[in-house]
Amino acid sequence: MIGLYIKELREKRGFSLSKLALKAGISKSYLSYIERDMQKNPSLQVLSKIARPLGVSVEQLLQESTQREIKLDREWQLLVQKAIHAGMRKEDFLEYYEFIRFKNRHKKR
Template identity: 35%
Template sequence: MASSKVGSIGEYIRDQRQRAKISLRQLAEQAGVSNPYLSQVERGLRKPSAEILQQIAKGLRISAEVLYVQAGILTERDVETDVQEAVRADLALTERQKQVLLDIYDSFRKENALEEEGPASPEAVNPREEAS
């Protein structure tokens, strides 16, 4: 789960809404909250409850846990642990399938962490060129 560190939960919601190409009015309607209220959340004037965050997450079609982490309700570690525990507890999966899922999950998290860091500098890619 990528956690782009945006300044506030409102900025994060606005960013997700814009990425999804949804208007403020559309998201408000899909989330079942008023347009003015959602606008105030995005501008940082209101702090939404966990219930409202869940509704907004449904409207954005993202995990509520992602919004909870951004809002400081959950830590990213809590969410990661929950995912791992859920996979390990699934009786319908073999041990091999569980391990493959956990490996894929871990690789996605690492890939997203690298994307957040941005492109590597040329020196970091090939430090020998600098020394030559």
């Protein structure tokens, strides 16, 4: 989940994927893999390069992403279980999540 947190920070700072990759000195495609959790274990050196232009420490990146993974109250757990039993797949959740983010971004404009 560190990738999602990096993406959120990047968007809050107003950086495009290209701009953060350039500032961090890593490839745009590698940063994209990290943000999409296709690269789940970036090295500390890479995390350091990403953290610097985002204005956070590597420790903050790791701590915040770990805390986000753990928090899921009982009501959410039941809701997710019901959705899974109804046939919802992980891809479906991700699609709804991306739709809500898209909708919220356009609401702010």
